[in-house]
Amino acid sequence: QPLVFSGMQPTNTLHLGNYLGALKNWVKLQDKMPCIYCVVDMHAITAVGYGKPEELRTAVREVAAAYIAAGVDPSRSVLFAQSAVPAHAELAWIFNCVARLGWADRMTQFKEKAGKHKERASVGLYTYPMLMAADILVYKATHVPVGEDQKQHLELTRDVAQKFNNDFNVPDFFPLTEPVIMGAGTRVMSLRDGSKKMSKSDDSDMSRINLTDDADAVAQKIRKARTDPNPLPEDEKGLEGRPEADNLINIFAALSDTSKAEVVARFAGQQFSGFKNELADLAVAKIAPIATRMRELLTDPVELDRILKDGAEKAAAIAAPVIAEAKKIVGFSH
Ligand code: ATP
Ligand code: MG
Incomplete structure (x- = not known):
């Protein structure tokens, strides 16, 4: 069945690129299919979100508030924080073993984010695409609305799904997910440098318009x-x-x-x-x-936390049969 999954990292406040490239489309898709929208805090600690627990906690609420403020409706769509649903991490480990080193080596986002000193990047930043594949496939999501920069990661997600299905002889167990990249704003560039995309993690605040x-x-x-x-x-x-x-x-x-x-x-x-x-x-x-x-939403953090907790319960219930089956397929059954 058609199902939408997407997420954003709580690394900083969201910017115009996040809104035009992804969030705007998330809101529209709610009328067409069931949607799951995640605040991907486990991705955030792969780089700039690491070592700042209080900032991370606040940023998760801010991103959740931004989703809702932009029109994501928590009574229709599942809205939650990634780290609250352990099935993401469990499936990511299996996918770390499905994916080949050569695949990860080709990822341009890792090269851009790791910069000149690759050996100083976290191992998590390197395996990020396998966690992203798990985020999507643990719900067997069929459609993923993102900006153009995520195209390569989505191709890897399809490769992981296909290899898992082949290696374990379970045809069609994981779907081959479609990227949904639509509208004029799928690649908004930095205001300071037309060759770089607008990013939350860019050092210069002048490079982006924050929501x-x-x-x-x-x-x-x-x-x-x-x-x-x-x-x-x-x-x-x-x-x-x-x-x-x-x-x-x-x-x-x-x-x-x-x-x-x-x-x-x-x-x-x-x-x-x-x-x-x-x-x-x-x-x-x-x-x-x-x-x-x-x-307005941020004046009531208790309510935001309640929405996230409620969403995490719904998400976990959708993921439960998929992760149970995936573990059984791999041979984890004791
Ligand atoms: P970071 O620098 O921490 O990676 P980011 O700005 O790239 O932050 P993400 O949380 O990685 O934001 O991505 C959230 C969503 O926003 C993704 O769907 C991504 O494709 C989209 N997106 C990010 N930057 C842009 C941009 N400049 N133009 C269009 N879409 C974008
Ligand atoms: Mg990014």
């Missing part, structure tokens, strides 16, 4: 966003070789639910200053209501 930024901060970040010295192009082709301009046009298109072509046509040949003012107004109009709602 919690106030109107002044949003306006300032957009005004200072890097651009080249030329005016806006006359047509979409004129965006070639201009990654920063392309990114701002793309953000405008995604926020206004139109196409890049339409946005280019509207601002053809104009200076960036005027365009940036309009973009800032548009961004504020879209994210300010989410931030307001988020703040």
